Amino acid sequence: MGIEFRNVNKTYGDNCVVDDLSLTIDDGEFIVLLGPSGCGKTTTLRMLAGLESVTSGDISIDGERVNDVPTQHRDLAMVFQSYALYPHMTIAENIGYPLRVRKLDKPERAARVQRVAAMLEIETLLDRKPRQLSGGERQRVALARAIVREPRAYLMDEPLSNLDARLRVQMRGELKRLQHQLRTTTIYVTHDQAEAMTLASRVAVMKKGRLQQFDAPMNIYNHPVNRFVAEFVGSPSMNFIEGSQLTIGIRPEHIQVLSQPQDGAIPATVYVTEQMGNETFVFLTVGTNRLIARAPADFRAADESRVWITISKDKTHFFDPVSGEKRATDNTDWIRILSVSSAA
Amino acid sequence: MRTRTREKYQSANKLAHSKATALLRYVALVAALLFSLAPVYWMLTISLKTEVEQFASPPPWFVFTPTLEHYYDAFVARGFGDYLLTSAIVAVASTACALIIGTLAAYALARFELPWRLNRRLSLWILSTRMFPAIVTAVPLFLMMRDLRLLNTRASLIIVYTGFNLPFVVWMMRGFFADLPRDLEEAALVDGDSRLGALVRVVLPLVTPGLAATAVFCLIVSWNEFLFALVLTQTDAAMTLPVGIAGRVTQYEIKWGVMSAAASVAIIPILVFALSVQKYLVRGLSMGAVKG
Numbered sequence: 074m075g076i077e078f079r080n081v082n083k084t085y086g087d088n089c090v091v092d093d094l095s096l097t098i099d100d101g102e103f104i105v106l107l108g109p110s111g112c113g114k115t116t117t118l119r120m121l122a123g124l125e126s127v128t129s130g131d132i133s134i135d136g137e138r139v140n141d142v143p144t145q146h147r148d149l150a151m152v153f154q155s156y157a158l159y160p161h162m163t164i165a166e167n168i169g170y171p172l173r174v175r176k177l178d179k180p181e182r183a184a185r186v187q188r189v190a191a192m193l194e195i196e197t198l199l200d201r202k203p204r205q206l207s208g209g210e211r212q213r214v215a216l217a218r219a220i221v222r223e224p225r226a227y228l229m230d231e232p233l234s235n236l237d238a239r240l241r242v243q244m245r246g247e248l249k250r251l252q253h254q255l256r257t258t259t260i261y262v263t264h265d266q267a268e269a270m271t272l273a274s275r276v277a278v279m280k281k282g283r284l285q286q287f288d289a290p291m292n293i294y295n296h297p298v299n300r301f302v303a304e305f306v307g308s309p310s311m312n313f314i315e316g317s318q319l320t321i322g323i324r325p326e327h328i329q330v331l332s333q334p335q336d337g338a339i340p341a342t343v344y345v346t347e348q349m350g351n352e353t354f355v356f357l358t359v360g361t362n363r364l365i366a367r368a369p370a371d372f373r374a375a376d377e378s379r380v381w382i383t384i385s386k387d388k389t390h391f392f393d394p395v396s397g398e399k400r401a402t403d404n405t406d407w408i409r410i411l412s413v414s415s416a417a
Numbered sequence: 418m419r420t421r422t423r424e425k426y427q428s429a430n431k432l433a434h435s436k437a438t439a440l441l442r443y444v445a446l447v448a449a450l451l452f453s454l455a456p457v458y459w460m461l462t463i464s465l466k467t468e469v470e471q472f473a474s475p476p477p478w479f480v481f482t483p484t485l486e487h488y489y490d491a492f493v494a495r496g497f498g499d500y501l502l503t504s505a506i507v508a509v510a511s512t513a514c515a516l517i518i519g520t521l522a523a524y525a526l527a528r529f530e531l532p533w534r535l536n537r538r539l540s541l542w543i544l545s546t547r548m549f550p551a552i553v554t555a556v557p558l559f560l561m562m563r564d565l566r567l568l569n570t571r572a573s574l575i576i577v578y579t580g581f582n583l584p585f586v587v588w589m590m591r592g593f594f595a596d597l598p599r600d601l602e603e604a605a606l607v608d609g610d611s612r613l614g615a616l617v618r619v620v621l622p623l624v625t626p627g628l629a630a631t632a633v634f635c636l637i638v639s640w641n642e643f644l645f646a647l648v649l650t651q652t653d654a655a656m657t658l659p660v661g662i663a664g665r666v667t668q669y670e671i672k673w674g675v676m677s678a679a680a681s682v683a684i685i686p687i688l689v690f691a692l693s694v695q696k697y698l699v700r701g702l703s704m705g706a707v708k709g
Contacts, residue, residue, distance in 0.1 A: 124603050144606040157604035161622045171608040218608070
């Protein structure tokens, strides 16, 4: 059961937006489609909703092929980036709209609207119009309209992107909690890797219409299949050291910065340091390479001062310099590359 | 000190300047009002004057003995009441038909991607029906209505006026629909509503100002139309007010009083409707200009 994309393509003229996408989503999962803008993630979501046609391939929900099922009969709920609240209706009417078109009688409708409003703490707003609400309140109303009935899945298109940073983190937590309570399959589109990491049971990373990797967040983070995924997930981004035969990837937290030389440590120069409060980002120059390292909050070093770094060898990643695909490599090899580039 | 005096002088100058522009503005307004309302005033006074005063020279502009004899003549003695009713039925029915058909067509053109670039081609084709003078279609329409046995019926006028107003409705409404974010309809569809349901429950309430503005224009066109009404109706059974009024210009006399009385009454319905939808009208005409 669940949702399945089988060899799905979407083209506009000669422009291929989604390229041979195959994805199987189990019941009750929280899936995040992650990628930069223009990677086809929103188009994928809209095809599932029936708002875009499928050029070729099949989409099925609970085993039923839905390619030709019109949107209103797919029994999904969607939260739009713009929230898409009906401006001429009150909040109560907005939330009750999906029930109204399903011809539920009025008392039942009112009761269910009241229940979700209480759940999302917006009971006091029910008589207002959307334009009288703040961004965060509108977001809750959009969410309430989605959960007022029990659809087969929730689709969310960057629902938090119009909120300020503090509210976004708060709503992120509430979304996760809500999904744990409701246990309804959720497909969530975002370009924010932090949202993907925190919310998803599995993340589908996309680039230029192609699925790159589909796995649990920690697997994506620890075992990226290619350079794109490695670079896109994690903040600050993974460091890359370019060799002619090999590209080495090291996450900032796997570089240890020392103020004294140590056996096997590589000399480096501090470019600049950024104090984040709970940690310090150290920008380093090693030969011709620029690296970022995560250091403890109390780490201090002047610009241009000499430091030494050690690298957790079992945590490094290797990629093909041409294709960017992950490669398995003997450990001795890359140390040579790094020392060569640092000597230069 | 010197700069302060200069500032004072400048601000005084500015004040005088703004007073002068304000005065000019009022002069222009009064001139425009006189230009457009003087004929109406002339018509109203003629309708209230006796025939002797109508032709007095110099004309009594403001002081005369008012009489309602022409109104009695028009609406009680003659059939102008029937003409008024016909005009009302034809105008309302043709406006309603044009709005319903035109709105649906405009929505389709604004939202559905038709093959062979039909969106653009159909829109232009619809507009092209308004590009030739009305008289061109008068004879063909007369022959068609004759063969359909619809001459001298209100139905013929309703059909013709609907066709006449359709291009206007389609183009006006297409613009209003295009300005509306798609998200709202898509949300309605995902919420389980049909296309038509989304149109009726979500889209149309949001373009009410546009609908009102379009309706006013259609009503005015249908209400004032003369040519087709003259060609397609010859008997009292389906004569509209404009034709009825013009019919008082006869071989032997021109019934100025009756004509003015009927014309004065003819102004009222459109005036009342336009005033009642005024709040929508202004928004409708400026809709799309500013994203709100």
